[in-house]
Amino acid sequence: MKYSAFSLLKNTLSGHKKWPPAWRDPHPKKDYDVIIIGGGGHGLATAYYLAKMHGISNVAVLEKSWLGSGNVGRNTTIIRSNYMLPGNNPFYEWSMKLWEGMEQDFNFNAMVSQRGVLNLCHSDPQRDAFARRGNAMRIDGVDAELLDTEAVRDMYPFLDFNNARFPIRGGILQRRGGTVRHDAVAWGYARGADRRGVDIIQNCEVTGIKTAKGKVVGVQTNRGFIGCKKLGLAAAGNSSEVAAMAGLKLPIESHVLQAFVSEGLKPYIDGVVTFGAGHFYVSQSDKGGLVFGGDIDGYNSYARRGNLPMVEHVIEAGVAMIPGLARVRVLRSWGGIMDMSMDGSPIIDKTPIDGLYLNAGWCYGGFKATPASGWCFAHTIANDAPHKLNAAYRLDRFRRGYMIDEKGQGASPNLH
Amino acid sequence: MLIKCPYCGTRPVEEFTFNGDASLQRPTSNDPKTMDQWFDYVYLRDNPKGRFDEYVHHSGGCRAWLVITRDTQTHEVFGVVTARDYAKKRAKA
Numbered sequence: 001m002k003y004s005a006f007s008l009l010k011n012t013l014s015g016h017k018k019w020p021p022a023w024r025d026p027h028p029k030k031d032y033d034v035i036i037i038g039g040g041g042h043g044l045a046t047a048y049y050l051a052k053m054h055g056i057s058n059v060a061v062l063e064k065s066w067l068g069s070g071n072v073g074r075n076t077t078i079i080r081s082n083y084m085l086p087g088n089n090p091f092y093e094w095s096m097k098l099w100e101g102m103e104q105d106f107n108f109n110a111m112v113s114q115r116g117v118l119n120l121c122h123s124d125p126q127r128d129a130f131a132r133r134g135n136a137m138r139i140d141g142v143d144a145e146l147l148d149t150e151a152v153r154d155m156y157p158f159l160d161f162n163n164a165r166f167p168i169r170g171g172i173l174q175r176r177g178g179t180v181r182h183d184a185v186a187w188g189y190a191r192g193a194d195r196r197g198v199d200i201i202q203n204c205e206v207t208g209i210k211t212a213k214g215k216v217v218g219v220q221t222n223r224g225f226i227g228c229k230k231l232g233l234a235a236a237g238n239s240s241e242v243a244a245m246a247g248l249k250l251p252i253e254s255h256v257l258q259a260f261v262s263e264g265l266k267p268y269i270d271g272v273v274t275f276g277a278g279h280f281y282v283s284q285s286d287k288g289g290l291v292f293g294g295d296i297d298g299y300n301s302y303a304r305r306g307n308l309p310m311v312e313h314v315i316e317a318g319v320a321m322i323p324g325l326a327r328v329r330v331l332r333s334w335g336g337i338m339d340m341s342m343d344g345s346p347i348i349d350k351t352p353i354d355g356l357y358l359n360a361g362w363c364y365g366g367f368k369a370t371p372a373s374g375w376c377f378a379h380t381i382a383n384d385a386p387h388k389l390n391a392a393y394r395l396d397r398f399r400r401g402y403m404i405d406e407k408g409q410g411a412s413p414n415l416h
Numbered sequence: 417m418l419i420k421c422p423y424c425g426t427r428p429v430e431e432f433t434f435n436g437d438a439s440l441q442r443p444t445s446n447d448p449k450t451m452d453q454w455f456d457y458v459y460l461r462d463n464p465k466g467r468f469d470e471y472v473h474h475s476g477g478c479r480a481w482l483v484i485t486r487d488t489q490t491h492e493v494f495g496v497v498t499a500r501d502y503a504k505k506r507a508k509a
Contacts (some may be wrong), residue, residue: 126448156460171451180448238465240461240464241463249456249460250460250461250463251459251460251461252462252463253436253437253461254465257495299470299486300434300463301488301491302465302471302488303488303489303491307417307491309428309429309430342458342459371430398455398459399455399459411458411459412436413436413461414434414436
């Protein structure tokens with residue numbers, strides 16, 4: 001059923017008791033053409049684009065828990081395409097263009113809000129670095145503006161412009177960046193995939209990957225063996241565990257990232273503001289809560305919760321940037337598992353095993369990439385070859401010396 | 417997370433800097449034919465869900481290098497030894 005003003009009116013008249021389920025809850029078949037491990041944003045987007053762009057709908061998405069319980073429901077909702085390196089920004093810009101058409105495309109309100117993403121700078125060299133990044137963006141046809149102190153003051157007068165350690169010298173602004181309602185992205189892609197014939201199997205944990213003569217034949221799950229011709233891994237923070245089932249060791253460490261929501265406040269932070277030097281970023285949700293976070297805790301973790309020192313560090317940075325935050329109460333904090341890669345950039349590629357495809361290494365930046373990741377992974381699986389946009393995200397780039405290292409930190413996952 | 421440094425006693429986690437998997441074996445050869453071993457060592461990780469030996473620097477305290485055995489799912493700390501003792505024990509094995 002298509003959501004529309006007409007369907008809303010019709011269901012209002014019948015007391016909202018006749019809305020059909022947004023997606024089915026089928027039993028897994030004996031086999032499929034394609035199985036995707038991981039029912040998060042990327043896995044669901046992949047299934048959606050396999051069906052929509054490639055006509056491949058004999059697909060199952062296997063999710064070990066309930067749909068949306070992973071990072072797609074835990075992130076801080078930011079979308080942007082302001083990366084610098086050539087292998088990176090065209091991909092993120094394609095994702096931005098997909099965000100812009102998404103709600104009409106999958107007939108679901110995802111609250112795509114292009115309210116602007118502003119990164120603050122605090123010194124001349126940092127402003128030079130921002131100018132370089134902005135120019136790299138513009139070379140790829142992406143919007144970028146360099147603001148001075150007064151222009152930042154116009155947008156956000158409540159920032160601490162007198163901060164002695166980090167005076168605000170300006171910032172780089174991407175007006176088309178913003179926020180999206182993260183749960184709706186999972187639901188919209190799930191519903192869209194399901195309507196096109198994809199089976200979404202929840203509470204189905206993959207316990208083994210079966211291969212024969214170097215080719216994938218299927219997966220063992222807690223709901224039985226399911227055969228497939230092609231298998232896509234989209235397990236985010238659990239990628240190492242799943243890849244090990246196929247005998248693969250990945251250039252990935254899993255780390256915890258914490259995020260926070262404050263009590264509801266009247267609207268006053270109109271866009272996304274980031275204080276990179278202090279590791280803090282914030283936006284305000286439509287419910288009024290401030291959604292904010294900082295850096296990863298720094299140690300390997302699958303716990304989905306972090307420790308108090310990082311909570312204190314993030315909030316100190318927030319109060320340094322916005323002194324008025326000192327009186328705001330934090331409502332909720334949580335953590336997610338970040339698949340930190342060895343260069344801070346993702347992997348969307350075939351693997352040495354025939355019919356096995358890998359989508360991993362998103363670090364803490366996977367949400368904004370959801371549409372393009374699904375789109376490119378679907379292309380890679382359907383054609384058994386990467387698209388131009390994910391051609392640089394090769395698994396063997398570390399071996400060959402073609403790392404995509406935006407921060408220039410080298411082979412230390414916890415520094416990216 | 418509280419960590420019992422062998423020199424300083426029990427200290428809170430913010431005094432420590434983490435530096436990854438301590439179970440890795442650094443290759444000893446400069447022969448280009450051992451490039452695969454170097455690649456494994458620099459880039460590939462087991463990344464276990466469960467018991468994990470990691471290098472930790474007591475950067476905010478005595479600055480000793482330690483190896484902590486910790487569960488990455490529960491954060492339970494099973495043991496803390498100096499990096500030297502860890503290396504000695506591994507050499508014996």
